[in-house]
Amino acid sequence: MFRPQIQKTKTLFFIACLSMVSVYLVSQSNTYIEKDGIDDKIRATEIMQSYINSIKKSNLVSINDEDLYQTGLIGVESSNITTVYNEGSKNFLNSKISCTHPNFSALVVHLFKEAEISSGDTVAVSMTGSLPGANLALMAACEALDISPVILSSIGSSSWGANREDFTWLDMESYLYREKLIKDKSLAVSIGGENDLGENLTDKGIEIIEENIISNNFDLVNESSLKENIDSKMNMYKRKLPIENYSAFINIGGGSSSIGYGAAKDSMKVGVLFPIEIDDIIEDNEYFSSSLAYNFMNKGVTFINIKNINILGKDWGLYPPDKSIDINNGKLFYETENYNLNVIIFTLLLNLGLITFIGIYSHQQIKRRMKNEEYDSVL
Known part of the structure; x- marks a missing residue:
């Protein structure tokens, strides 16, 4: 049975793992602010x-x-x-x-x-x-x-x-x-x-x-x-x-x-x-x-x-x-503050980029599948 990449278990598992790693990295990140003098x-x-x-x-x-x-x-x-x-x-x-x-x-x-x-x-x-x-x-x-x-x-x-x-x-x-x-x-x-x-x-x-x-x-x-x-x-x-x-x-x-x-x-x-x-x-x-x-x-x-x-x-x-x-x-x-903005932005872009890439790739898979089905019905 056809399933696009975004619906495959291994893809969803990979996205979930990346999300958890990203959350961990953000939670452990710190911002170092120079003290006066x-x-x-x-x-x-x-x-x-x-x-x-x-x-x-x-x-x-x-x-x-x-x-x-x-x-x-x-x-x-x-x-x-x-x-x-x-x-x-x-x-x-x-x-x-x-x-x-x-x-x-x-x-x-x-x-x-x-x-x-x-x-x-x-x-x-x-x-x-x-x-x-x-x-x-x-x-x-x-x-x-x-x-x-x-x-x-x-x-x-x-x-x-x-x-x-x-x-x-x-x-x-x-x-x-x-x-x-x-x-x-x-x-x-x-x-x-x-x-x-x-x-x-x-x-x-x-x-x-x-x-x-x-x-x-x-x-x-x-x-x-x-x-x-x-x-x-x-x-x-x-x-x-x-x-x-x-x-x-x-x-x-x-x-x-x-x-x-x-x-x-x-x-x-x-x-x-x-x-x-x-x-x-x-x-x-x-x-x-x-x-x-x-x-x-x-x-x-x-x-x-x-x-x-x-x-x-x-x-x-x-x-x-x-x-x-x-x-x-x-x-x-x-002075140390919890969370680092650069880490937050990096992990956010990484996750969004991955999901966007998989979404576009899956969309193209579906389009190709639909074209093939239309061609088969004509024949």
Whole structure:
């Protein structure tokens, strides 16, 4: 019995299969939309990668097994200049590693834009040796956006940070400055650790830090108390620019002079904090009122807190660290929406084209069949 192509079971089965495959492809498709400031973020990652490459090539430091991204920025578990020792803490180590991915510099760019910091602005920065990756990310973001940082540092570092006695944060910074990879370096440095005076370090540890400061030709901030250290640092910031003229105060790590003394600082909010939030911060951490960050916020300056990387980095796909995280890819760079218009159009045209082709072909079959039947009836 004659049946045109469009009525054949195998044809209908093929059309049904193609339709199901098309529906699956459309349902699994995504549209990637570039995030605001993607060019600046990519520029920052390139700059940070250049820092890392230079440090690795310098042969100043060996890369240990814990350094997942092989950057040279991960220190040791314990040393004489280790201010906070976290034995066997995977989360602690992961936080240090997460900061060493070049995409972390894109996160800093994102925070700058959220805080409405723009090209030509000046920011006050207080950083420790605990998160060298975040320190470099900050410098890369400043370079990418043409932002001027006024930096004060402390040298002591918690476990897995820049706590190698022969390769401190000052050594990293000084090397990059000599190589002309960074334009700005710390105005002065403090010992860090408890009360910013190294009170939880041994005499040997303090001696190592002081010798490191001298060998790198930095001024030492080492007053008789935490309050006096804070006052001294505030005066240094003021000599550069009136406090209210800074676009932001940026803290990296858990320095006592930066965000206050005590354990409460470890549960502080992270990211961009506006001056209106100052009372809420003090309510959670009474010692915050004795800090550099408080002095800036009290003058109406936005505070960016880069700490608790397990919280700050998680929302942006940077924590926990993973070798599969691609540079210049992920939530910081692209927004993902369900369905891709190009896939929808392609599958629609494919299905319509196939059905149209089969329909025309079947119509021609029927016409030929009818002509043959008319010819046979005449005979």
